[in-house]
Amino acid sequence: MSSADLGRPLTVALLGGGTVGASVARLLIESARDLEERVGAPVVLTAVAVRDVAKDRPGIPADLITSDVHAVASSGADIVVEVMGGIEPARTLILEAMAAGSSVVTANKALLAADGATLYEAAGRNGVDLYFEAAVAGAIPLLRPLRESLAGDRVTKVLGIVNGSTNFMLTKMDEEGVEYSDVFEEAMSLGYLEADPSLDIDGHDAAAKAAILAELAFHTRVTLDDVYCEGISHVTSGDVRAAQQMGFVIKLLAVAERTDEGVIVRVHPTMLPRSHPLAAVRGSFNAVFIEAESAGQMMFYGRGAGGDPTASAVMGDLVTAARNRVVGGLGPGESTYNNLPVLPIGDASTRYYVNLSVADRPGVLASIASAFSDNGVSIQVVRQDGHGDEAGLIVRTHRASDAALRKTVEQLSGLDTVRQVLGVMRVEGEAGA
Numbered sequence: 315m316s317s318a319d320l321g322r323p324l325t326v327a328l329l330g331g332g333t334v335g336a337s338v339a340r341l342l343i344e345s346a347r348d349l350e351e352r353v354g355a356p357v358v359l360t361a362v363a364v365r366d367v368a369k370d371r372p373g374i375p376a377d378l379i380t381s382d383v384h385a386v387a388s389s390g391a392d393i394v395v396e397v398m399g400g401i402e403p404a405r406t407l408i409l410e411a412m413a414a415g416s417s418v419v420t421a422n423k424a425l426l427a428a429d430g431a432t433l434y435e436a437a438g439r440n441g442v443d444l445y446f447e448a449a450v451a452g453a454i455p456l457l458r459p460l461r462e463s464l465a466g467d468r469v470t471k472v473l474g475i476v477n478g479s480t481n482f483m484l485t486k487m488d489e490e491g492v493e494y495s496d497v498f499e500e501a502m503s504l505g506y507l508e509a510d511p512s513l514d515i516d517g518h519d520a521a522a523k524a525a526i527l528a529e530l531a532f533h534t535r536v537t538l539d540d541v542y543c544e545g546i547s548h549v550t551s552g553d554v555r556a557a558q559q560m561g562f563v564i565k566l567l568a569v570a571e572r573t574d575e576g577v578i579v580r581v582h583p584t585m586l587p588r589s590h591p592l593a594a595v596r597g598s599f600n601a602v603f604i605e606a607e608s609a610g611q612m613m614f615y616g617r618g619a620g621g622d623p624t625a626s627a628v629m630g631d632l633v634t635a636a637r638n639r640v641v642g643g644l645g646p647g648e649s650t651y652n653n654l655p656v657l658p659i660g661d662a663s664t665r666y667y668v669n670l671s672v673a674d675r676p677g678v679l680a681s682i683a684s685a686f687s688d689n690g691v692s693i694q695v696v697r698q699d700g701h702g703d704e705a706g707l708i709v710r711t712h713r714a715s716d717a718a719l720r721k722t723v724e725q726l727s728g729l730d731t732v733r734q735v736l737g738v739m740r741v742e743g744e745a746g747a
Contacts, residue, residue, distance in 0.1 A: 337625030421448035434648035445631035453623035478598035516545035660717035
């Protein structure tokens, strides 16, 4: 690709005029002078494709609005920004844009996690850029550091709070002692949850982001299907109280780790010690904690959603793609040279919390300890909770494989001394864990 003609305006076409799209359009228009200085050429918004042209869209000139998404995608604009979301028609439109010679900036985590390889391949074939900082953690500058700043290092683990809605809910449960059902209703009333709330509470949104983070961190292709996913709907106020008593807090974490055998990517509720940096991330904020061999530990923190924060990340990518047009270069493409195997959740190794309702009689602890021992799971701490009909035991283990813990729980469920396995949760962030 040759550099842009000196002084020629760079054109931008926008696919999507919702909350994020409207913020991007406004920033393009209001910051035109600053953008020209930063890019080295004028940046001009030429079209905004929307589903409903009759809807009032303050700040977007009416003559730019159209419902002909295919015409906008294939217009040959220097940069096409896709903020529609979903798999289709977004994928088709992005491919049309790239075929027409446009670089693409997208915030589409679902598409990238499901079929990012197709987008990368099309970008390479057509000699254009693909940027997607806004797909994970909103305005937090996270993907570019992983993709570029840490390119000379070896990332070993990523822990992330990447869904602000569930973090809001778990924070309320921790701070106010409310039940899950009550905080779910509050989150719905405040508009924190997606129209389909299962995307948030069942962990699917976080899983898509985890796949993107893992691919960038470990230079290995990871898709949504590779991510183990477990939501927060089974987290009880009893789990929260138990965590508090042990000095822990519960977070929905996206965890991507590199082992000697391969890569494991998982999303699930997790107990973290309150001394861990991620434990202090409250409300709807996001944060990602990265461990690398040379750089050590680092954390990225900020607002992970919303029109303006997401638009900020889109604009950062847009400026980078525009600069590349001016100088005639390209940003990094897909890096999957490691091609590490992606391992199942059973191969994951961590510590665990197990909450048991038990019979209050002699020999209970011995039978339970035997179930753990039979499966090679070492007990770290046992705490009795209640007595009589309310008797319970809370067990925290040393590091063990997920498969071994599952076998232990199955054996515990079959004991006549165990009334019910009330809760099982993974524990991260402890020394040696």
